[in-house]
Amino acid sequence: MVEKISKNMVVSVHYTGTLPDSGEVFDSSEGREPLSFLVGHGQMIPGFEEELIGASTGEKREFTLSPDRAYGDREEEAMMKIPRAQFAQLEQSAKLEVGTQLVAQMPHGPAPFTIIELDDESVTADFNHALAGKTLTFNVEVIEVRDATEEEIQHGHAHGISGQQPDAQPAKTCNDDGCC
Numbered sequence: 001m002v003e004k005i006s007k008n009m010v011v012s013v014h015y016t017g018t019l020p021d022s023g024e025v026f027d028s029s030e031g032r033e034p035l036s037f038l039v040g041h042g043q044m045i046p047g048f049e050e051e052l053i054g055a056s057t058g059e060k061r062e063f064t065l066s067p068d069r070a071y072g073d074r075e076e077e078a079m080m081k082i083p084r085a086q087f088a089q090l091e092q093s094a095k096l097e098v099g100t101q102l103v104a105q106m107p108h109g110p111a112p113f114t115i116i117e118l119d120d121e122s123v124t125a126d127f128n129h130a131l132a133g134k135t136l137t138f139n140v141e142v143i144e145v146r147d148a149t150e151e152e153i154q155h156g157h158a159h160g161i162s163g164q165q166p167d168a169q170p171a172k173t174c175n176d177d178g179c180c
Helices: 046-052 084-091 150-155
Strands: 009-018 025-028 035-038 060-065 079-083 101-106 109-118 122-126 136-147
Touching (some): 046 060, 046 136, 079 084, 084 122
Antiparallel strands (some): 009 025, 009 035, 079 122, 101 109, 109 122
């Protein structure tokens, strides 16, 4: 029986993502291992998974996602003016410039941002995803489709070939650095 992509399956794909307006490649697995993910567990942008449902090994698909099916629209609330003094330690070793990407340590965890404006008093940070507000086109080839193991489903992500964790330590779990 041919396995078709559905929820709780581990899928491995090769892909190229482009911006349809310019043809610019923003990401690709070319020259790397295929991307593997557990379907239905929020690991991928929604439209990417939706477009692959029903595909099987060897199948190729091309699809274009609007921002609402990809990284969402750009949000003005995700722009933040931060006092430049908060960057004093960083500026001792690096020059801040518009376009620089940094990561802020927030109460909910790390939050990447891009500097979009800079003056003597403040740094304007954009916490939107770099691809927010953009339409994205993907060319995808399905390399492998298999049922997820119970452990993968419990952990919410793929563990690699045949569902085995590389160098698994029986005493550890995802929550204490076992496989994540």
